[in-house]
Amino acid sequence: WVPGHMGCRGNEMSDEEAKEAANPEGEQSRLRDLPQALRGRLPISKSTAKQMFAEQLKHQSRTMFEETHAGRKLRRIDGRAPSNDFRK
Structure with a gap:
């Protein structure tokens, strides 16, 4: 904001x-008035895709580890494993 304006x-x-455009209760564009490219869902950002992939990978690796003999044995000793403390 510039006071000179x-x-x-x-x-x-x-x-x-x-x-007015930023007002969430304001009027929205009708779907048929939008360009074809904007009528569907917008693509996710690269950073969001990377974050989602990292979460899925973390969940998958945890599940795979828990199914191993070592994972089951370790869970009896420390129920938090594999935690971030365990990985250090």
Whole structure:
């Protein structure tokens, strides 16, 4: 925000439009008015995909470890295993 823009008609109009567009209760675009590419679900971001993959991998490795003989034996000793403390 720059105080030098106060009183500038165009700036104040664009500010009002931005506030209206950001209002979650405001009017939404009709599906048929949107470009075809925006009508479906938006793709997930690269960082979100990496995060989801890491979580799935962590869950899968934990499950696989718990099914091994060593994993079952260790769980009797420490029910938290394999925890991050265990991995250090």
